Amino acid sequence: MNKYNDEQVHRLVYESAEKMIEQYNMLETCEHIVLGLSGGADSVCLLLILKEYISRKKLGITLHAIHVNHGIRGEEAERDEAFSRELCRRLEVDFVCEHVDIPSMAKNLKQTEEEAGRNARYAIFERAAKTFAHARIAVAHHMNDQAETVLMNLLRGSSLKGMCGILPVRGQIIRPLLGVSRKDIEHYLADVGQEYVMDQTNTNLEYTRNRIREEVLPYLSEHVNPQAVKRVAELAESMQEVENYLSHQIQEAFKKYVVENPEEQFAEREALLNKNLFLEQDSVIVKGVIRKALGKLAGAEKDIYKNHVEEVYGLFERQVHKSISLPYKLSARQCYDGIWIGHAGEEDCPRKRMIESEWEIEIQGILEGLEPGVPVRIPVEHMIYMGKDGMVYISHVVLEMQDNVDFSLNNDYTKVFDYDRMKGNLIFRFRRDGDRMMVTADGQTRKLKKELIDRKIPREIRSQILLLASDSEVYWAVGVRRSEDCLIDSASKSILRVTLE
Numbered sequence: 001m002n003k004y005n006d007e008q009v010h011r012l013v014y015e016s017a018e019k020m021i022e023q024y025n026m027l028e029t030c031e032h033i034v035l036g037l038s039g040g041a042d043s044v045c046l047l048l049i050l051k052e053y054i055s056r057k058k059l060g061i062t063l064h065a066i067h068v069n070h071g072i073r074g075e076e077a078e079r080d081e082a083f084s085r086e087l088c089r090r091l092e093v094d095f096v097c098e099h100v101d102i103p104s105m106a107k108n109l110k111q112t113e114e115e116a117g118r119n120a121r122y123a124i125f126e127r128a129a130k131t132f133a134h135a136r137i138a139v140a141h142h143m144n145d146q147a148e149t150v151l152m153n154l155l156r157g158s159s160l161k162g163m164c165g166i167l168p169v170r171g172q173i174i175r176p177l178l179g180v181s182r183k184d185i186e187h188y189l190a191d192v193g194q195e196y197v198m199d200q201t202n203t204n205l206e207y208t209r210n211r212i213r214e215e216v217l218p219y220l221s222e223h224v225n226p227q228a229v230k231r232v233a234e235l236a237e238s239m240q241e242v243e244n245y246l247s248h249q250i251q252e253a254f255k256k257y258v259v260e261n262p263e264e265q266f267a268e269r270e271a272l273l274n275k276n277l278f279l280e281q282d283s284v285i286v287k288g289v290i291r292k293a294l295g296k297l298a299g300a301e302k303d304i305y306k307n308h309v310e311e312v313y314g315l316f317e318r319q320v321h322k323s324i325s326l327p328y329k330l331s332a333r334q335c336y337d338g339i340w341i342g343h344a345g346e347e348d349c350p351r352k353r354m355i356e357s358e359w360e361i362e363i364q365g366i367l368e369g370l371e372p373g374v375p376v377r378i379p380v381e382h383m384i385y386m387g388k389d390g391m392v393y394i395s396h397v398v399l400e401m402q403d404n405v406d407f408s409l410n411n412d413y414t415k416v417f418d419y420d421r422m423k424g425n426l427i428f429r430f431r432r433d434g435d436r437m438m439v440t441a442d443g444q445t446r447k448l449k450k451e452l453i454d455r456k457i458p459r460e461i462r463s464q465i466l467l468l469a470s471d472s473e474v475y476w477a478v479g480v481r482r483s484e485d486c487l488i489d490s491a492s493k494s495i496l497r498v499t500l501e
Helices: 004-023 041-057 073-089 104-110 113-129 145-157 183-190 210-221 226-256 276-280 283-299 306-315 350-358 448-454 459-463
Strands: 032-036 062-069 094-099 135-138 257-262 268-276 323-325 330-333 338-343 360-362 374-385 391-402 416-418 426-429 436-438 446-447 466-469 472-475 495-500
Touching: 004 041, 004 183, 032 041, 032 113, 041 073, 041 183, 062 073, 062 113, 073 094, 104 113, 104 360, 113 135, 145 210, 145 226, 210 226, 226 257, 226 276, 226 283, 257 283, 257 416, 268 276, 268 283, 268 360, 276 283, 276 338, 283 306, 283 330, 283 338, 306 338, 374 459, 416 472, 436 448, 446 448, 448 472
Parallel strands: 032 062, 032 135, 062 094, 436 472
Antiparallel strands: 257 268, 268 338, 323 330, 330 338, 360 426, 374 391, 391 495, 416 495, 426 466, 436 446, 466 472
16 A cells, blocks of 8 residues: 555655756756657656646657557557557657567577667667757656666676666666656556556566566565665665766776777777776776776677676786787787787787787797706796687697607697707797798798688687797697698607697
């Protein structure tokens, strides 16, 4: 039973929306409101409240209701459209219905129908808003939606920003009902005698949000705190204040410590986080800068979670050349200047070429004077491409000079060479322009790049193929092929055995 009488409920809902609108200046300079109208209780309540607010305040604002038929629920969807159309006719509100084939869209974009539907709705709202001067987009998120969002973000492993939940204002989008509970919305509609339609998919427990709505929040309200929804929503409001302060500090640090697109012709591909960021700033600011950099490079923050930020943060304390893979085909790598972040598939990026060219292990000095049968283990600590095994972490390379060779030990991780025929200064490194490899016994060579292309090795991992080379001559492209040069024969006296582990 409602603890308020009808008049109190009406006043409570209206005044809450009024406070939200004025606290956040939602309708300042506004001349048109594009309102998402599904026909459900939330959007119907929002329509009535905004119409009343405009009338009371004598504002010259025109309401435009947009209904999106997703083409999913058959007769039920047709019912919702007809209901919304009739409601707007009775209220003398401009009404537009858009039909979208969400199942096909979801399949083509490889999204869930829920995600595709949400994206389509906002795209339609934004397109409609562009046809009017000084327009806002009003959507009917309420206090329960806020609590659901905060809990869902919390359980997914969100950052502080995720704890802010749904913002009252984001760009031209406004949410006047964010301070009103779902229960009070229903009581308000009962008070004014306004019907609404029910979407049965909202109770489908296959969706995480619906399970939180139908099971988690009711349990918390019944067994922990009757004000559970309100308390979680209040947490979001407090977190928004903290986030606003931190955002300013992070933005200042970002401008000071981050070099975006060091080479202008590669705009929006990379960023370098100066190592002084880690040395001079508190960890919360450092992690905020990392998240901001990842978001800018990815173009979205949807699948960037706390663990990704922590992994990048951890690179500051690790050895140079450590690298990690991230969402949106991004990678982060420790270099001498700090942390480089860019798109993993863009091997033409000058910053990436510079970082890879920095990494090398010179072994010539180690081999000179090495006694036969005495293996030497050299740290590598790098992720490399290993053919059919994919990306593999290599901790060490083992070098051993031998008088005789056991070919049974030869495999993808172990190769033997006639050391007396190897020329120049031997090093382990990654690709460089001009690399060549002997591909026939009579001495013909070809560019390593051509070899990799012919073997259909993905472009995005070619820069992570480890090479044993001397100058531009490659003796072993690990995981790809061994050169035809320096093969062992009956005349070989000094045999170099190289093993990766």
